[in-house]
Amino acid sequence: MSELVARILVVDDDKAVRAALRVNLRKAGHEVQLAQSVDEALRMISERPVDLVLTDVAMPGRTGLELLAELRRRWPTVRVVVMTGYGSVEDAVGAMKSGADDYIIKPVSRNELLVIVDKALAEKALLAELVQLRQQVQDQYGYKEIIGCTAEMVEVYELIETVADTSALVLLQGPTGTGKELISSAIHYRSDRRGAAFVRVNCAALPEGLLESELFGHEKGAFTGAVRQHRGKFEQADGGTLMLDEIGEITATTQVKLLRVLESGEFTRVGGSEPIKVDTRVIAATNRDLLSEVREGRFREDLYYRLNVFNIQVPPLKDRRDDVPLLVDHFVKRFAERHGRSPELSVPAATMQRLLNYHWPGNVRELQHVVERAVILSKGAELTGVKLPEAPQGRPPGAEVLPDGMTLQAALLEYERRVLIEALKAADGVQAQAARDLGISRSNLNYRINRLRIQIKDIVYE
Ligand SMILES: Nc1ncnc2c1ncn2[C@@H]1O[C@H](COP(=O)(O)OP(=O)(O)OP(=O)(O)O)[C@@H](O)[C@H]1O
Ligand SMILES: [Mg+2]
Numbered sequence: 475m476s477e478l479v480a481r482i483l484v485v486d487d488d489k490a491v492r493a494a495l496r497v498n499l500r501k502a503g504h505e506v507q508l509a510q511s512v513d514e515a516l517r518m519i520s521e522r523p524v525d526l527v528l529t530d531v532a533m534p535g536r537t538g539l540e541l542l543a544e545l546r547r548r549w550p551t552v553r554v555v556v557m558t559g560y561g562s563v564e565d566a567v568g569a570m571k572s573g574a575d576d577y578i579i580k581p582v583s584r585n586e587l588l589v590i591v592d593k594a595l596a597e598k599a600l601l602a603e604l605v606q607l608r609q610q611v612q613d614q615y616g617y618k619e620i621i622g623c624t625a626e627m628v629e630v631y632e633l634i635e636t637v638a639d640t641s642a643l644v645l646l647q648g649p650t651g652t653g654k655e656l657i658s659s660a661i662h663y664r665s666d667r668r669g670a671a672f673v674r675v676n677c678a679a680l681p682e683g684l685l686e687s688e689l690f691g692h693e694k695g696a697f698t699g700a701v702r703q704h705r706g707k708f709e710q711a712d713g714g715t716l717m718l719d720e721i722g723e724i725t726a727t728t729q730v731k732l733l734r735v736l737e738s739g740e741f742t743r744v745g746g747s748e749p750i751k752v753d754t755r756v757i758a759a760t761n762r763d764l765l766s767e768v769r770e771g772r773f774r775e776d777l778y779y780r781l782n783v784f785n786i787q788v789p790p791l792k793d794r795r796d797d798v799p800l801l802v803d804h805f806v807k808r809f810a811e812r813h814g815r816s817p818e819l820s821v822p823a824a825t826m827q828r829l830l831n832y833h834w835p836g837n838v839r840e841l842q843h844v845v846e847r848a849v850i851l852s853k854g855a856e857l858t859g860v861k862l863p864e865a866p867q868g869r870p871p872g873a874e875v876l877p878d879g880m881t882l883q884a885a886l887l888e889y890e891r892r893v894l895i896e897a898l899k900a901a902d903g904v905q906a907q908a909a910r911d912l913g914i915s916r917s918n919l920n921y922r923i924n925r926l927r928i929q930i931k932d933i934v935y936e
Contacts, residue, residue, distance in 0.1 A: 479503045479504055479505070480504050480505070480524075480525035480526055480591075480595050481504070481505045481507070481522075481523075481524045481525050481526075482499055482504050482505065482506050482507070482524060482525065482526045482527070482528060482591070483506075483507045483508075483509060483515060483518060483519065483524045483526070483527045483528070484496065484499070484506060484507070484508050484509070484528045484529075485508075485509045485510075485511070485512065485514075485515040485527060485528065485529040485530060485533075485538065485541065486510070486528075486529070486530040486533070486557070487510050487511065487530065487533040487534060488530070489510075491530070491557075491580070492508045492510070495528065495587070496508060498584045498587055498588070499587075499591065502588050502591070504591070507524065510533075511533060511534070511535050511536070512529075512533065512535060512536035512537070512538070512540060512541040512544075513535065513536065515527065515529070515541060516541070516544060519545075519549065519552070523549065523552070524552060525552065525553065525595060525598060526552065526553040526554070526555065526591065526594055526595060526598070527541070527545060527552055527553070527554050527555070528555050528557060528578070528591075529541050529542070529554065529555075529556055529557065530557050530558075531556060531557070531558050531562065531565045531569065532558075532559075532562070532565075538556055538557075538569070539556075539565070539568065539569060539572060541554075542554050542556065542569060542572055542573065542574055543572060546572070546573050546822055546823045546824065547822070547856075550820065550822070550823055551598065553575045553594040553595065553597065553598050554573075554574050554575055554594075555574065555575060555576045555577065555578060555590060555591070555594050556569035556570075556574045556576075556577045556578070557577070557578045557579075557580050557582075558577060558578075558579060558580065559579075559580055563579065566579065571824065572824055573822065573823035573824030573827060575594045575597060576590050576593065576594055578590055617631065617660065619656055619660075620653060620656050620657065620660060621797065621800050621801050621804045622794065622797040622800065622801070623796075623797065623800065624794040624796045624797050626789045626793060626794040627789075627794060627797060630657065630786060630788060630789075633784075633786045634657065634660055634661055634664065634786070635664070637661065637784050637786075638660075638661050638664035638665040639664070639665055639666060640784075641667075641753075641755050642755075642783050642784045643736070643755075643756050643757070643758070643780070643781055643783040643784065644658075644661060644756075644757045644758070644783070644784050644785075644786060645757075645758050645759075645760075645764070645781045645782045645783070645784065645785050645786070646658060646757060646758070646759040646760075646786050646788065647759075647760055647761075647762075647763070647764065647785065647786070647787050647788070648761065648787060648788025648789065648790070649761050649788075649790045649837055649925075649927060650761045650836060650837060650839065651791075651836045651837035651838050651839030651840055652761075652788040652789070652790060652791070652837045652838060653788060653837075653838055654719070654759040654761075654788060655674070655717070655719065655759070657786065657788065658672075658674070658715070658717040658719075658757045658759060659672055659717075661715070661757060662714065662715040662717075662755075662757075665715070665755070667713060667714045667715055667755060669713075669714075670711070670712070670713035670714030670715075671710055671711050671713075671714040671715075672711070672714055672715050672717070673707050673710050673711040673714065673715070673716050673717070674716075674717040674719055675688060675689060675707050675716065675717070675718055675719065676719045676720055677718055677719060677720045677721055677723050677724045677728075678719075678720035678723035679720075682725045682727060682728055683697075685724065685728055686728060686731065686744055687700075687704065687706065687743075687744045688706060688707060689706050689707050689708055689728075689732075690706040690708060690731075690735075690741045690742070690743055690744060691703070691704045691705045691706030691708075691709055691743040691744065691746075692704050692706075692743050692744035692745050692746070693743050693744070693745040693746040695745065696743070696744045696745020696746070697744070697745065700744075700745065703743070704743075705743075706743065708735070708741060708750075708752050708754050709750065709752055709754075711752075711754045711755075712752040712753060712754055713753055713754075714754065714755070715754070715755045715756075715757060716754050716755065716756050716757070717756075717757045717758075717759060718732075718756060718757070718758045718759070719759050720759070720760060720761075721758040721759060721760045721764075721781070722760035722761075722762035722764060722767055722773065723760075726774070729773070729774045729777050730774070732777065733774065733776060733777045733780055736756065736777075736780050736781070737780065739751055739752070739753075756781075758781045762925065763921065763924045763925055764778055764781075764782075765778070766920070766921040766924055766925070769917065769921075770917065770921060790834070790837055790927050791834040791837045791838055791841065792833045792834050793927075795830055798826075798829055798830050798834075798841070799826060799829075799830070801838060801841055801842075802821055802826065802829055802841070802845055803821070805841070805842050805845040805846065805849075806819055806821060806845060806849060806857060807819075809845060809846045809849040809850070810849055813846075813849055813850050815849055815850075815852055815853070816852075816854070816855055818855060819849065819852055819855065819856070819857055820855060820856055820857065821856075821857045822856055822857065825857060825860050828860065828862060829841070829844075829860065829862075832862050835884050835887050835888045835891065836884045840884065844860060844861065844862065845857075845860075847859065847861065848860045848861070863884070863885070863888070887926065890922065890926065891926045891928065893912070894908075894912075894919070894922060894923065894926065894928055895928060895932055895933055897911050897912050898928070898933045899933055903930070903933055905919055905920065905923075
């Protein structure tokens with residue numbers, strides 16, 4: 475007997491098929507209803523909701539694809555498996571594109587039928603579980619702004635909890651757009667420093683000299699233009715938290731100065747001689763792989779170890795795809811309100827499926843932009859206008875115009891990713907070979923693989 479027992483509606487104009495399915499599904503413990511047309515099916519569902527619909531495609535009157543569309547619109551959580559004859563496999567493809575959960579090519583063996591049904595039901599159970607789990611996670615940790623309830627994110631929450639109340643240095647690493655800023659402020663506001671300031675410095679935004687005066691301050695007359703004394707961010711964050719964002723970008727000279735400050739807890743303002751002591755907690759963040767930077771000689775090893783007291787790795791979105799529906803819902807609500815769209819704005823299942831399948835090189839930031847744009851375009855009750863960049867295939871995008879909403883950086887990263895994956899595929903995963911083919915060093919390839927978080931499964935399945 476199957477583990478998940480469900481209410482299933484079978485829709486087929488062929489009486490023999492209906493009967494056979496009923497016998498097999500009942501044997502597995504399911505409750506089965508039969509309909510011979512789309513209209514009859516819709517009537518039955520209106521009267522009593524079902525968990526799963528198994529529908530034929532070609533039937534007199536409305537087709538199974540029309541039923542699918544109607545179900546998606548009115549009962550988005552109902553699972554739908556489409557059945558087609560051997561000769562019309564393209565219907566199955568069409569159905570999957572329109573948001574069917576699975577398809578069956580008739581005739582189907584009993585085992586195959588039960589496997590497909592179980593899988594569709596398990597996904598439904600998972601969805602319900604996810605919503606529940608999310609509630610639990612939010613209740614337990616009280617995170618309002620950080621969305622995510624996958625095991626990967628729960629681990630991040632636990633690390634935040636563990637470290638918040640200490641004054642330990644934190645090193646946050648993760649690809650672009652994964653929420654490092656959100657996490658930094660979560661750490662601050664959960665620590666007993668929350669009464670003092672949370673100050674962020676983007677280390678990539680300023681040239682060396684200015685960055686130093688920004689961090690440590692300067693005395694009046696320290697350099698041309700220093701018309702008055704200036705307190706640096708380390709002082710402004712005294713008693714609180716200083717987030718050194720994009721730490722991977724600081725120059726060698728600044729690295730030395732920073733190391734000294736972290737070791738002694740003291741510094742002098744630029745142009746000053748008085749040592750200043752502060753109680754500032756530092757959170758450093760970067761979207762680079764700092765250890766590779768150390769290996770490549772771009773980042774001081776001693777500073778790396780000094781910063782790396784407590785490491786939090788934020789996973790890319792494609793490694794926690796179950797968070798995608800939550801994030802989509804969250805941003806749909808937020809932007810519907812902000813842009814005056816329907817508060818009931820719903821996401822068609824087929825659209826959600828596309829969002830789930832996409833690999834999100836720009837992570838949550840990218841998802842947020844895609845959803846915001848779509849919400850603005852959605853004048854009705856359904857989310858429309860979701861536009862995802864096509865993955866550049868095999869050859870360089872050349873001088874092509876970027877797909878709408880995609881930044882140059884995201885396009886380049888995506889392109890680089892494809893090139894690397896193709897090269898690794900061609901070399902059967904042998905990195906040394908792939909590096910030779912690409913004309914780069916092995917360590918350079920390794921650095922890029924780490925930076926783009928390319929995994930074996932990307933090479934095998936993509
Ligand atoms: N888990 C999340 N839940 C809700 N919003 C998120 C989440 N992660 C990121 N965001 C949102 O995505 C955007 C990018 O996040 P953030 O600026 O924190 O990224 P980052 O990791 O600092 O990226 P970068 O390395 O490019 O600076 C922000 O608007 C943030 O609010
Ligand atoms: Mg950031």
